[in-house]
Amino acid sequence: MISNSHHYFILSFSPWPLISSMNSFNLLLSLLIFLKFNSFICFSLNILNIIVSSFIWWMIYSDEFNLEGKNSFNLDLGLKFSMILFISSEIFFFFSFFWSYFHFFLSPNMEIGLNWPSNMVEAFDCLNVPLINTLVLLSSGMTVTMSHHFLINGKFKLSSFYLMITIFLGVIFTILQLMEYFSSFFSISDSTFGTSFFMLTGFHGIHVLIGTIFLFTTFMKMFSIISSKNDWLSFELASWYWHFVDVVWIFLYFLLYYLNS
Template sequence: MSEQSYEAYYVPHNSKLPIFASLGIFLTLFGIGSILNDMTAGVEHSAGTWVVLVGGLVLGFTLFYWFATVIEENQQKLYSDQMNRSYVWAMAWFIFSEVMFFMAFFGALFYVRFWVVGWLGGEGDRGPSDMLWPAYTPEWPLMSNPEADKFVGPAEVIPSLQLPLVNTMLLITSSFTVTIAHHAIKEGNRKKLINWLAATIALGLIFLVVQGYEYYHAYVDLGLTLASGIYGTTFFMLTGFHGAHVTIGTFMLIVMLGRALKGHFDADDCFGFEAASWYWHFVDVVWVGLFIFVYLLGGGPTGF
C-alpha cells in the first residue's frame, strides 16, 4: 500500500475530558455510597446528597461535552474510515459486555429456581434445611420464604399475558420502527427518519410508563417488592436493570432525534444512529429473554 493511500488516523493532542469524567464518576459513586450507608444506618439528610449533585453535574456536563466534541470532529470530516471502524468495533464489544452483565442475573435466576428452592426444601443432600424450616414448601414463584418473618412473601405475582405481553409488543414494534428509520437514512429521506425515530421513542416511553405502573401495582396491590424474598429479588433486579437500559436507550434515541432534526446523518455516515439502534435491539432481545424466562415460563398466572 502506498503512503498516499494510507488514511490519516485522528489522534487528538491532549484532552481535558477524561480527567473531568473520572472526577465526576468518582464523586457520583462516592456520594451514592454515603447516601446508602446513611440510609441503612438511619441517618437523615445525608451529606452524600451534595456530593452526588456535584459529581452528577460534573459527569453529566463532561459526557455531554465529550459526545459533542466527537460529533463536531465527525462533522469536520476529521475521521477516516478506519477511525469509524474503531467506533463500530468498540460499540459491538461494549454491547457484548452488557450482555455478560445480564447473564450474571439470569444465571442467578436459573440457579435459584432450579436448584436452591428445592434444596431448601430438603431435596438432594440438603436434608438439614428441612429441619430448619419445616413449614417451607418449595415452589416457583416462591410465595412463602423459609424465614417468613424476615422476608414476607408476595400475595400474588404479575400475570404474564397482561401488561408484560403489552410491553413485549411495544418493544418488538419499536425494533421494527427503528429499522424503518435506519432505512430512511439510507434512502436520504429525512422526514421519514424523523417520524419513525419519534415513533420509536414514543414506544420506548410508553414501555417505561407501563413498566412503572406494573411496579406500582406490584408494590401497592400485590405485596411483591424487592424485599419479598428471592422471587421479588430476581424479578425486580432483572426487569429493573432492563428498565434502566431502556431509559438509557431511549435517551440515546432522543439525542439521535435531535441530531436528525439538525440535519446530521447521511447514508455513508450515520454510525451514531446505528450505535443507538444496536443498543436498542440489544435491549429488545434482553426483554424477549425476560418475557420468556421471568414471565411466560416463570410459573406465575397467565392472567387469561
Template sequence: MSQTLPSRRHPFHLVDPSPWPLIASMGAFCTTIGGVMYMHSFNGGGYVALLGLTIVLFTMFVWCRDIVRESTYQGNHTKAVQNGLRYGMILFILSEVMFFLSFFWAFFHSSLAPAIEIGSVWPPQGIHTLDPWEVPFLNTIILLLSGATVTWSHHAMLHGNRTESITGLIFTVILATAFTSFQVYEYMDASFSIADGIYGSTFYMATGFHGFHVFVGTCFLTVCLIRQIRYHFTTTHHFGFEAAAWYWHFVDVVWLFLFASIYWWGNA
C-alpha cells in the first residue's frame, strides 16, 4: 500500500539548473586567453578578448535578471536565503582581498629590495613616475565622495526616503564614471607601459585590476539604481543594494592602499 509523504517545507531556495555558470566560465577563459595574446602581439588577440568580455557582460546581465526575478517577483529570497547570500558576499570580498594582496606582495617584494638588474634602486632608472598629487589625489577624493554618497543612499533607503536614495545612487554612479575617465586619461598620459620592467608590471596590474573592479562596481550600482527606480527595494528587503555598497566600500579601501603605497610611497 503506497503512502504519500508530506512535502517538507523549509525557508531555503533550491535553484533551478542554469547554463550561466558554464557560459560565464567560457567567457572568462576567452577574455584571459585573448588578453595574453594581445599583450604578446598575437594577431586577433584583441578580438578574442573582446569576445570573451562581451560574453561575460551578457552573462552578468541575464544571470542578474534571473536573480531579480527570484527575489522580487517569486519571493524566493527569504531571511535564511538572504543570510546565506550575505555570507557568500563576505567570503567573496575576502577572496578579493587576497587577490589584491598578491599584487601588493609583488610590489613590496620588488621595491623594498630592488634587484641589481634594475640598478638596486626604486623606482628603476628611466621610469618617469606619475605625480601622486595630481590625478591620483583627485581620484582619491572622488572615490571617498562616492563612498559617502552610497552610504547616504543606503541610510535613505533604510528610512524609506526613496527620493534621497535615488539621488545618492545617481551621484555615486556619476563619481564612479568620473574616476574611470580620469584613470583612462592617466594611462594615456603615462610615459611607461606594462612592458617596462617590474615597475610597469606591478603598477598596471594593481591599478588596472582596481580599475576593472571600479567598472564592475559601477555596473552593480547602476543596476541597483534602476531597481530602486522600479520599486524593487524596500526598507527591509534590499540585499542587492547592500552587496553593491559593501563591494564599493571594498573598492574604496583598496584604492587608499594603492594611493599610499604605489603612488605616494613607491614614487619617493
C-alpha cells in the first residue's frame, strides 16, 4: 500500500537485494579459494551469478519507475545523493589500497635490496597493453559523455549508438586485462608489489564489470516501450560511475605501470 503522507513509495518484497548480497559474499569466498587452490571455475561462476542477479534487479527497478510510475522529484534527489555517497565510499576504498602501495613504494624492505619492485619481479611495459587499455577506457569516457548528450537532446539513435560503443570498449578493456593477467610473470603472492598490483587492478576490473552491466541495463531501457525522465537519471548515475572508474585507472596507470616500467 502506498502512503500519501510522504513523497516516497513503500518497497514491495524483493529477493534480489538478498541474492545479490549473498553473491557478493560468495565472490569473496571464491576469491580465497582461487588464491589458495587455483580453482578459477568457482570464481567465474560467482561472477556470472552477480552479473545475472544485478541485471534482473536493475530491470525490475526500472519497471517500478517506468511502468508503475513510482518515481518522484524527491526520490530522484535521494538517488543522486546515494550515488554520491557510494562513489565517495569507493574513493576511500581505493585510497586505503593506494596508502598501502605508497607505504611499500616509498620504503622498500632490505630483504628485496631496497628496490621497488624487487629484482625478482618483471613489471609490465607501460607502452604495451596498459597504454592500449588506457586509451580504450578514456575513449569510453568520451563516448558515454556523447551518448548522454544525445539522450538529453532526444536523439535516441545516436545515443544508443555511442552507448553501445562504450559497452563494447568496456568489454575490450576487461578482455585485455585478463590477457595481461594470464601473461604475467608474477602472481599475487610474489612480493608486496604483486599483492598491491593484483589487488588494485583486480578491484578496478570488478568495478569496470559492474559499470559495464550498469550501462548495458541503461542500453536495454532505451528500447523499452515506455520511457521517462528516470531514464535520463539512470544514465546520469551510470555515467558518473563510469567517469569515476576512468579517473581511478589514470592513477593506476601512472603508479603501477609508468613509475615501475
